[in-house]
Amino acid sequence: MADDYTPPEVWTWEPGNGGAFAAINRPTSGAQVDKALPEGEHPFQLYSLGTPNGQKVTILFEELLEAGFSDAEYDAWLINIGDGEQFTSGFVALNPNSKIPALLDKSGSEPFRVFESGAILLHLAEKFGAFIPTDAKGRAECLSWLMWQMGSAPFIGGGFGHFYHYAPAKIEYAIDRYAMETKRLFDVADKRLGEARYLAGDDYTIADMAAYGWLGAIAKGLAYGNAATFLSVHEYVNVQRWVDELTARPGLRRGRVVGRASAGEGRYLKERHSAEDFKALEPGVI
Structure with a gap:
């Protein structure tokens, strides 16, 4: 990268832009691949990855379950952003911004989407009346x-x-x-x-x-x-x-250990579909 770089009058995108993330970055939105998302049996379907943003929601789900809210059972599906899975048609239908996490709430009469981590946290906290003050x-x-x-x-x-x-x-x-x-x-x-x-x-x-x-x-x-x-x-x-x-x-x-692509080492879970899944982890991890 030249020290004397001068921005052009009009910027144009090249496939190499983005360094380590060049393979997944684009200046446009929308689906790039036609592929449906999987769905499990629980009321909440979470599509995410164990990044700091993704961890927010799995932490809240597990805290809700720890607090006795059995209706907070969820399926956590891995969206590997390094492989561009956030650009599939199924995921874009949940989050047009193609960023994890995205949630499908099937707990009521009509399923609906919630995207952006803060919106998901607020939605779930208000739904269950937990981890948010009422005054x-x-x-x-x-x-x-x-x-x-x-x-x-x-x-x-x-x-x-x-x-x-x-x-x-x-x-x-x-x-x-x-x-x-x-x-x-x-x-x-x-x-x-x-x-x-x-x-x-x-x-x-x-x-x-x-x-x-x-x-x-x-x-x-x-x-x-x-x-x-x-x-x-x-x-x-x-x-x-x-x-x-x-x-x-x-x-x-x-x-914090849910949704990691490196799940094989016994410290993380690639996906979470039941509390029993955590038994696969090494002792002391949780």
Whole structure:
């Protein structure tokens, strides 16, 4: 990549654009392959992948089941975005934006779709009356932190994660720009978690589930190579406390291992169709 690159007057797409993700990125939307999605027997059909965004919903489902909501049984189907499965006609019918996760809710008289992770979390939390405050003040705080996470994810993932770890060339300006913003977001969370047990206050909510995959993976050195050291995330002691507390939750521990293409090593599940599926994991994983 030339240091003296000057953008053309009109940008045109070339198949090689996108570095590690060039094979799946396109400047257009819509289905590229005609293929239906599978369906299971449970009321909720989730089509996803165990990325930080995908984990949000499987964590909520498992937390609902852990809390005794037996009607929250679900099938989790793997959508391998590296293979372009998000561009099949079946998936695009659920999410025209071709991003995981996408949910088919068959629990009522007429099935309907829900897409975007935050919308799915809100839909399920309201449907079951769990993990979201019912008073106006508490609900506003929960939704504020949920939307904070939704707005911050592109800076952490598509910004810092991409330019620091995935981009074919290291661009100092881009890395500095998004490292600064990622550290600012960690600082926002750290200050909040210094005054409250959870993001929305005293109670564990969907706001915590939404933020856990993004903040937790970096905080524990599980994302973007050497990012934890590069960002000095050990300094955010309140975030570290929060991550440790959430990681001890059985529902969360189950939810975070669902939907991984690398399921063969005994630490993850490729798909989830029954609570019995977790018995295939190595001892101590959940």
